[in-house]
Amino acid sequence: xxxxxxxxxxxxxxxxxxxxxxxxxxxxxxxxxxxxxxxxxxxxxxxxxxxxxxxxxxxxxxxxxxxxxxxxxxxxxxxxxxxxxxxxxxxxxxxxxxxxxxxxxxxxxxxxxxxxxxxxxxxxxxxxxxxxxxxxxxxxxxxxxxxxxxxxxxxxxxxxxxxxxxxxxxxxxxxxxxxxxxxxxxxxxxxxxxxxxxxxxxxxxxxxxxxxxxxxxxxxxxxxxxxxxxxxxxxxxxxxxxxxxxxxxxx
Numbered sequence: 001x002x003x004x005x006x007x008x009x010x011x012x013x014x015x016x017x018x019x020x021x022x023x024x025x026x027x028x029x030x031x032x033x034x035x036x037x038x039x040x041x042x043x044x045x046x047x048x049x050x051x052x053x054x055x056x057x058x059x060x061x062x063x064x065x066x067x068x069x070x071x072x073x074x075x076x077x078x079x080x081x082x083x084x085x086x087x088x089x090x091x092x093x094x095x096x097x098x099x100x101x102x103x104x105x106x107x108x109x110x111x112x113x114x115x116x117x118x119x120x121x122x123x124x125x126x127x128x129x130x131x132x133x134x135x136x137x138x139x140x141x142x143x144x145x146x147x148x149x150x151x152x153x154x155x156x157x158x159x160x161x162x163x164x165x166x167x168x169x170x171x172x173x174x175x176x177x178x179x180x181x182x183x184x185x186x187x188x189x190x191x192x193x194x195x196x197x198x199x200x201x202x203x204x205x206x207x208x209x210x211x212x213x214x215x216x217x218x219x220x221x222x223x224x225x226x227x228x229x230x231x232x233x234x235x236x237x238x239x240x241x242x243x244x245x246x247x248x249x250x251x
Contacts, residue, residue, distance in 0.1 A: 078216045078223065097154055180239035187217050189239055189246060199249040200224070202234070211249050 016022035180189045187194040194200060196214050202224070203209045212224040215231065222234045238244045 074215070082216055082218060082223070094155070177242040178240055178245070180236050182217055182219055182222075182236060185217055187214070187222055187236075192248065194246070194248070200246045201249040203245045203247075204243065 013022060017025050178190055194214060196217060198214050200212055200214060201209050202212055210226065212226050214222060214224050216223040220236050223231060224234065225231050234244055
């Protein structure tokens with residue numbers, strides 16, 4: 001009898017559980033549902049934060065890529081401009097050398113024509129017989145051949161690089177008032193070093209100082225960009241002679 005009563009109680013409780021009315025089932029179920037709602041809400045907030053973080057990283061990458069592209073474009077522009085200016089300078093030197101060679105060539109041709117003119121009233125020069133007691137060198141080349149060899153050597157020296165010999169008369173050396181030189185892509189001026197991308201203040205006598213950013217430093221010149229976007233160059237010799245002076249701009 002006790003067994004049957006107990007069994008009937010268990011069956012009744014089972015029916016309540018199946019029907020969803022048993023307190024032993026409803027209380028844990030309510031706790032689980034509340035926990036599910038909290039975790040779902042937290043997961044939604046975490047999802048929004050992750051999406052916002054990914055969006056911020058994406059925008060940062062886009063901005064960094066654009067800045068890098070603009071910087072590389074500016075550097076490429078400065079490099080190409082410097083190379084073109086160097087080529088133009090070499091062409092000017094070659095043209096100057098060719099002009100001098102052409103003048104000498106024409107003078108040589110005219111002098112040869114005069115020597116070969118059979119109707120020239122000039123008397124023939126007497127032939128002297130010379131005797132040497134020491135070894136000597138006899139130049140078998142004619143003047144025109146020597147001139148051609150000299151032109152070839154001159155062009156080869158012009159293509160050797162930065163240490164070319166310019167066909168210019170010697171210039172009288174001037175005393176340098178300031179110490180300035182270019183070394184490994186940097187500029188040394190009066191005890192201070194300057195590099196590409198630094199902001200400087202350029203001062204010239206009888207003119208207002210101007211601010212500029214260094215873009216390129218070559219062997220004998222410095223390129224800089226003004227605030228209005230225009231670009232100019234400054235020769236290192238001008239700094240040495242005191243025509244211009246520069247200093248760091250910390251503003």
